[in-house]
Amino acid sequence: MRDLFFIAFLGLFFLMGFRRPFLLVAVYAYIDIVSPQRLSYFLLNSIPISFIAFAAMVGAWLVVDDKKDCRFSARQVLMLMLLAWCGYTTATADFPVEAMTKWNWVWKAIIAGVFLPLTLRTRLRIEALTVFMILCASTIIINGGMKTALSGGGYGVLNLMVDNNSGLYEGSIISCVAIALIPLILWLTKYGTIFPPDWRVKTFCYCLCLACMLMPIGTEARTGLVCLVILAGMMLLRSPRRFVYGPLMLVAALISIPFLPASFTARMSTIENHQGDESASTRVAVWMWTLDYVKQHPGGGGFDNYLQNSFTYFAQSEVGDGDDKRIERRLVTDKGRAYHSAYFELLGEQGYVGFALWALLHLVCFIRTESIRRLYRQRDGPDEAWIAPFAIALQQGHIVYMIGSLFVGIAYQPFIFMMLALQIGLDTYLTRKRKAAANQDRTNALLARQGALA
Numbered sequence: 001m002r003d004l005f006f007i008a009f010l011g012l013f014f015l016m017g018f019r020r021p022f023l024l025v026a027v028y029a030y031i032d033i034v035s036p037q038r039l040s041y042f043l044l045n046s047i048p049i050s051f052i053a054f055a056a057m058v059g060a061w062l063v064v065d066d067k068k069d070c071r072f073s074a075r076q077v078l079m080l081m082l083l084a085w086c087g088y089t090t091a092t093a094d095f096p097v098e099a100m101t102k103w104n105w106v107w108k109a110i111i112a113g114v115f116l117p118l119t120l121r122t123r124l125r126i127e128a129l130t131v132f133m134i135l136c137a138s139t140i141i142i143n144g145g146m147k148t149a150l151s152g153g154g155y156g157v158l159n160l161m162v163d164n165n166s167g168l169y170e171g172s173i174i175s176c177v178a179i180a181l182i183p184l185i186l187w188l189t190k191y192g193t194i195f196p197p198d199w200r201v202k203t204f205c206y207c208l209c210l211a212c213m214l215m216p217i218g219t220e221a222r223t224g225l226v227c228l229v230i231l232a233g234m235m236l237l238r239s240p241r242r243f244v245y246g247p248l249m250l251v252a253a254l255i256s257i258p259f260l261p262a263s264f265t266a267r268m269s270t271i272e273n274h275q276g277d278e279s280a281s282t283r284v285a286v287w288m289w290t291l292d293y294v295k296q297h298p299g300g301g302g303f304d305n306y307l308q309n310s311f312t313y314f315a316q317s318e319v320g321d322g323d324d325k326r327i328e329r330r331l332v333t334d335k336g337r338a339y340h341s342a343y344f345e346l347l348g349e350q351g352y353v354g355f356a357l358w359a360l361l362h363l364v365c366f367i368r369t370e371s372i373r374r375l376y377r378q379r380d381g382p383d384e385a386w387i388a389p390f391a392i393a394l395q396q397g398h399i400v401y402m403i404g405s406l407f408v409g410i411a412y413q414p415f416i417f418m419m420l421a422l423q424i425g426l427d428t429y430l431t432r433k434r435k436a437a438a439n440q441d442r443t444n445a446l447l448a449r450q451g452a453l454a
Contacts, residue, residue, distance in 0.1 A: 028054055
């Protein structure tokens with residue numbers, strides 16, 4: 001029954017896309033974020049719906065969409081260069097079969113990041129993609145938030161509709177994404193036009209923000225807690241009442257501690273001592289191995305080259321109770337452990353060249369978004385008041401994601417390329433508007449001079 005529902009829903013979605021081609025962008029966002037094929041028992045698993053949605057989205061743009069306002073930015077060129085380099089490292093990978101498996105979805109995520117800005121020609125389209133990203137992620141976040149509120153969740157225990165940890169269904173990843181979405185959700189409560197921000201929209205958005213904040217608790221992901229603290233700090237810096245809200249947030253956090261699950265507080269306490277947690281100790285060992293690897297292989301080893309790592313390290317933990325507590329050190333040997341960091345993931349798989357391209361892409365996006373914020377921060381007209389707050393929301397979400405990616409291997413996730421596409425689309429859209437306004441001013445000045453001469 002579930003399979004039939006998904007097929008009917010997607011079929012209707014695709015049919016609507018033939019009438020309104022931009023809706024096929026929404027179909028692509030839904031499939032790559034929610035991954036309904038993972039929720040299906042059989043039928044959708046046998047159909048490459050992600051590739052079909054991608055091909056339909058690109059095909060509709062080529063055949064139907066107006067392309068006169070399309071502009072190609074330097075950041076899209078960087079994405080293409082990163083894609084080409086990933087293709088090269090895949091062809092020369094240490095593990096060709098495993099590398100090709102990962103390449104089969106990474107290339108599509110990067111190409112989508114290049115393509116999507118070409119479709120974001122209007123404010124409505126920019127907002128529409130933002131809304132769909134939020135609503136698609138909310139299908140996972142609301143489910144996890146409700147289960148956390150009712151049961152408390154637990155590390156590796158909270159069921160997010162599927163049994164596997166791929167995509168956004170992994171605890172640390174969905175915690176990072178959920179916190180990164182909060183600024184965009186709050187932006188909709190003030191400047192949204194698709195769903196005008198009345199009391200119903202605001203209530204839903206505030207409840208969704210609460211569900212986002214519950215994700216780190218339900219998944220017991222330390223990454224999510226770090227992301228939440230970073231976001232709170234950025235919001236306080238932007239607030240004119242930071243000296244009022246700051247202490248209130250601190251008091252609220254202290255009051256909430258007794259109500260948190262004991263397993264959550266115990267797991268969060270390992271943040272300050274990575275040697276007290278074997279998972280954290282393993283990550284540090286993998287990162288050290290990666291640094292040694294790229295010294296010998298500057299071009300990287302291709303996707304999933306971590307499978308060859310092997311290392312031995314000391315882990316320490318506190319054992320015993322009361323006065324009998326003592327620190328116990330033990331020798332741990334491990335191999336084939338994932339990077340658990342987007343930065344080391346890029347460095348190990350793509351080498352210095354791929355890492356430089358990836359880092360430069362994110363740095364340029366951040367700088368350009370900051371330029372937009374500064375350019376429009378004093379403009380409060382009805383057509384421009386939304387721009388600076390939207391740039392801030394994108395910027396804060398981007399920073400949260402990049403902080404979270406320090407501890408999770410999410411360098412190639414489709415979600416971040418959609419967020420980058422929003423930043424590029426906003427920039428190119430505003431550039432077109434400024435050029436059009438400048439041309440109109442020149443035309444008006446010319447007409448005025450001609451009128452004066454006449």
